[in-house]
Amino acid sequence: MALKITDDCINCDVCEPECPNEAISQGEEIYVIDPSLCTECVGHYHEPQCQQVCPVDCIILDxxxxxxxxxxxxxYQGLVGHKA
Structure with missing residues (x-):
């Protein structure tokens, strides 16, 4: 399932560059995750990188x-252009 960022986000800017799918962007008040791009880093890493770097643990399963x-x-395969 996609991840989401809760209202506990402190806008520290560390999660956005860690996302290999560019699913994280600055929203109106806090960072947001585009669920159509979020693969929980499947295909790239063994665990979601944004969760690993978040200092306030505000990135949770949606x-x-x-x-x-x-x-x-x-x-993931659709995003990178590979067939399943």
Whole structure:
């Protein structure tokens, strides 16, 4: 499932450059994650890089967008131009 950034975000700017899919951007008040681009770093890393660098642990799973590992891999492959 995609990740989301909670209101606890302090706009520290460390998560955005870590996202290999460029899914993170500055929103109106806090950073936001585009769920159509978020693969939880599947295809790139073993764990979400944004979660690893977040100093306030405000990046969580978005329960409203369930996806399996296979679906995340297919999304990754679509983003980088590979066929599943």
């Amino acid at each position: 329960d409203s967008r369930p996806e399996t590992q296979e679906q995340l891999l297919q999304k």
